[in-house]
Amino acid sequence: MGLSLLAKRYPRNRRRTHTITECRAEDNYTLWLKFADGLEGHVYLGDLVHTAYFRMLGDVDTFKRVELDPVENTVTWEGGIKLDPEVLYRDLASKALFALH
Numbered sequence: 001m002g003l004s005l006l007a008k009r010y011p012r013n014r015r016r017t018h019t020i021t022e023c024r025a026e027d028n029y030t031l032w033l034k035f036a037d038g039l040e041g042h043v044y045l046g047d048l049v050h051t052a053y054f055r056m057l058g059d060v061d062t063f064k065r066v067e068l069d070p071v072e073n074t075v076t077w078e079g080g081i082k083l084d085p086e087v088l089y090r091d092l093a094s095k096a097l098f099a100l101h
Contacts, residue, residue, distance in 0.1 A: 018089040023075055025064045029057070031075065033088055041092045045083075054081065 019036040026032055029046035049058040056079055057063045069076045075083040 017073055018085050019073055020068055020075065020085050020088070023066060023068045025066045029063055031066065031088075033075070033092065035085075035089060035092075039089065039092055039096065041095060043088055043091050057081065 018039075020033055021036050022032075022034040022040075024032050026042070029044065029049060031043045031045060032041070033043060034040035045054075045057070045063075048054040049063075057077060062077065065077060067076050068074075069082070072082070073085050075085070075088065
């Protein structure tokens with residue numbers, strides 16, 4: 001049974017995703033993101049460019065060519081690099097919660 005059929009049949013198993021509505025690259029390997037529920041803010045990705053998988057993003061021009069894939073709801077770069085919206089959302093939400101205290 002396909003994943004979409006399972007999700008319809010078993011609603012509790014549906015993958016909950018937060019939809020990214022806007023994305024732009026900013027200075028210092030930072031992304032500004034806005035989610036459908038209104039959460040928005042900056043996520044620093046500078047630490048990732050030192051890892052083998054994300055090394056190509058170390059080039060500032062490449063990093064600035066970030067795109068939003070509306071079908072997969074991911075932040076992407078050419079070369080197949082994708083970032084999970086759930087991880088990005090949790091990062092922003094934790095910053096927002098920390099700012100309240």
